Amino acid sequence: MFSFALVLMMLAGIVVGLVMGLTGAGGGILAVPVLVYSQGWTMQQAMPVALLAVTVGAIIGAIEGFSKNLVRYRAALLMALAGCFPTWLGIQLAQHLSQAWLMRCFAVLLILVAMRLYSQLRRHVHAEDKKSCLAQVNANTGRFDWNARSAAVIASIGGVAGLSSGLLGVGGGFIIVPMLRHFTNVSMHGAVATSLFVISLVGTMGVGMAVANGASLPLLLSALFVTTTVIGTLTARKIAAHLPTNVVQRIFIALLLAVAVSMLYRVTG
Known part of the structure; x- marks a missing residue:
């Protein structure tokens, strides 16, 4: 039966997809x-469904x-x-x-991420600034110059993102993007x-591990949420080019704080 809960689920998926498509992270x-709010679920119930939708969008x-x-891709695989x-530990x-x-x-x-994003709006960090670049992309090859330090940095970013993925049900884009840029x-x-x-890689593993540990994915609600998230993501990618980055980021910060x-x-x- 088509219910108000399903309508909320569809609207939620579109909103999440729009945010994800506009910002590249944060879904x-x-x-x-x-x-949690629209379906009355617990955090534990919401995590695997949210992670599934974010993974498909990613x-x-x-x-x-x-x-x-x-x-x-080499850095991504690492x-x-x-x-x-x-992820398993989380x-x-x-x-x-x-x-x-x-x-x-x-x-x-959420508050820490919002503060971080706001600080980025307040100051301009140039790509030419090498002081905090512990892993370098070679301008000639377009690939990372791999050594022990760069490998450790990239692996550490992945570890932090994985922990957040398992513990909080988020894919980690809000951690990966700022850390890669920094x-x-x-x-x-x-x-x-x-x-x-x-x-997409970590999220797939996270969903599999969650299901293996007894998490349930309601078929209809999960399918609706994933489908509408994808629709929102595709729509956002079409309009992203027409919106200033700082405007999108301010909207995102306000949503996080709210x-x-x-x-x-x-x-x-």
Whole structure:
């Protein structure tokens, strides 16, 4: 039966897809609380469904990135491999943590990400600045110059993203993109495309592990959420070129803060 819950699920998927398509990251951050609020699910119930939708959207974005030669696939594979154990660890921790504690951690994470994004709006970080670039993309080859330091940096980024994927049900793009931009000289477009490829790999593993650990994926609701998320992502990619980046980022920051405040209110209220 077509119900109000299904309508909410479809609208939620479109919103998440739009945010993901416009920003290149952040879909999982919004997907989990949207599912919690619209369906009355717990964080543990929402995580695998959110991760599934974000993963499918990331696969679409990664395919586009490959077509434009933007994906640094060796770095992406290393990040995905480094994220395997942290993803499993995050899933195990999530099963033993209270709902209130998870929601508080999630809200704090949203606030930290919003602060980070706002700081990026307040200052201009140029790609030519080499001071914080611990892993370099060679201008001649377009590939990373691999050594022990660059490998450690890339693997660390993957590990942090994997832990967030398992613990909070997010793909990690909001971590991967800023960290790639901060610690490497990869372009913004390259960082987003590479991040989406990592999300598709890590997210696939995360969904599989969650299901193996007993998580359920309601067939109809999951299919609707994934489908509408994809529709939102494709739509956003068509309009992204017509919106200034700083405007999109300010909208995203406002959404993050609004969700964080509402989640804290729900826990403490």
